[in-house]
Amino acid sequence: MTAGVLSQKTRYAIRAMQHLADNYGQGPIQLAQIAEAQNIPAKFLTTILSELSRFGIVDSQRGKDGGYRLAVSPIDITYGDLIRLMRGSLALVPCASRFAHEKCKNCLEEENCRTRALMLEVRDRTAELLDGVRLSDRIELVPAQADSEN
Amino acid sequence: MTAGVLSQKTRYAIRAMQHLADNYGQGPIQLAQIAEAQNIPAKFLTTILSELSRFGIVDSQRGKDGGYRLAVSPIDITYGDLIRLMRGSLALVPCASRFAHEKCKNCLEEENCRTRALMLEVRDRTAELLDGVRLSDRIELVPAQADSEN
DNA sequence: GTATTCTCAACTTAAAAAGTTGACAATATC
DNA sequence: GATATTGTCAACTTTTTAAGTTGAGAATAC
Structure with missing residues (x-):
């Protein structure tokens, strides 16, 4: 699983x-x-x-x-809001969270952590996407593109 | 935490x-x-x-x-590879995984699951990013842009 | 005042993650 | 060929988190 x-x-x-x-x-x-x-x-x-x-x-x-x-119009609630609300962050690692920033356990210094730099990038792109879709949106269902890769 | x-x-x-x-x-x-x-x-x-x-x-x-x-040159190993290897998938939800696709527990029908459509999108963008960075890359550390949002 | 519907802390159970143990297998060296 | 070194691996323990339940209570409507 x-x-x-x-x-x-x-x-x-x-x-x-x-x-x-x-x-x-x-x-x-x-x-x-x-x-x-x-x-x-x-x-x-x-x-x-x-x-x-x-x-x-x-x-x-x-x-x-x-x-x-x-309590608010569905147009004012994004999926990003919901996920942040429920899980505290959109980041893949604690140190890459903006609102809930936290040092990763057993990590090296954040300053020169290569992983962190990358994860910040991922978080930003994810946020961009999730904050762009609203509860009011009818999400267009992609035409089931051959579920091939990844 | x-x-x-x-x-x-x-x-x-x-x-x-x-x-x-x-x-x-x-x-x-x-x-x-x-x-x-x-x-x-x-x-x-x-x-x-x-x-x-x-x-x-x-x-x-x-x-x-x-x-x-x-066993392979670091230029041939991406962060996406590593994460997929270790956690099976890049997806945020089981049903949005390509390699390890699986029905989400207690879900409705996948066909008209709005969340799924969105999560597929997120997965794709994440994959794009993580598969674009290699173990050989010196990741440029962003200039600590005021850790403001998210 | 009774039926309905949400509230919430405390609890239980189940599952996954994190980490350890210890016996073993391969290789190198003397 | 004995010994020291270094990786292998399944089994186990512990810790943490997630998932879900209980049950007593509080607000509202009729």
């Missing part, structure tokens, strides 16, 4: 947010509904949505006919 | 390979030497180098004055 960089939790969060985005402006959506539609364990989704709600990116309402809705 | 996508082991592997690259053509380098110079726990490095050796990217020699050396 290949690791996968985005945790299950982050992936759930993204799908939940997409769901809310798709129903933006239509009153609160209940957790159970999202869980079912998005195939997410309901109890776990509880943790995730509460977190998103604490972050202020989602509004919640309790009681009958309560639920969740985006 | 922020996760960091590349495992400690992968980072060690990269540094070990850089070390070998820097000493390419100068006879075998001993494990203990690499461990010390690169600040890697020696016993753990054992595991890593054996693995790299089994992959055929490194040659080993036992006995007195033995050690390790690159």
Whole structure:
């Protein structure tokens, strides 16, 4: 099994947010509904949505006919935002993070770390891409180009 | 603590390979030497180098004055190769991997997964970058541009 | 006041990562 | 051919992180 960089939790969060985005402006959506539609364990989704709600990116309402809705327009939420929110950084290594910069364990001096220089580059390009796509975007599905390389 | 996508082991592997690259053509380098110079726990490095050796990217020699050396010229090894070798894929999610493609757990159908489309894009750009830099390259260290965003 | 729906800290379980142990195999040297 | 040196490798332990559950509570609606 290949690791996968985005945790299950982050992936759930993204799908939940997409769901809310798709129903933006239509009153609160209940957790159970999202869980079912998005195939997410309901109890776990509880943790995730509460977190998103604490972050202020989602509004919640309790009681009958309560639920969740985006606190901001889906046009103002990028995938980069979501991933940073959930995993703290877009970087491949701690020392290459901008917001959550941290020395890598057991590393040599950052100044002349070749890997770091490269990873900063990767982070920037990734950010550029992920910050350019919004929750409101219908992402164009590439025409399944022969899944050949990489 | 922020996760960091590349495992400690992968980072060690990269540094070990850089070390070998820097000493390419100068006879075998001993494990203990690499461990010390690169600040890697020696016993753990054992595991890593054996693995790299089994992959055929490194040659080993036992006995007195033995050690390790690159099996290929550092110009023929990219960072992409190394990362793929150590972690199986460059992708952020399992379903966006080319070589190690795998369905994401608890996902919806891949065909209309918006996240997937985006992640394929990210993977491609990352690969482009990581496959463009070689172990032989002296990576130009960016002039520490005010570590502001991201 | 009762039913509904979100909240949240504490907990459990499961899995992966990190690192160690120790017996062994190849090579070199004397 | 014995000894010292250096890599090999599977099995194991420990640590950390991820994933998911529990259950008591708080807000709201009717």
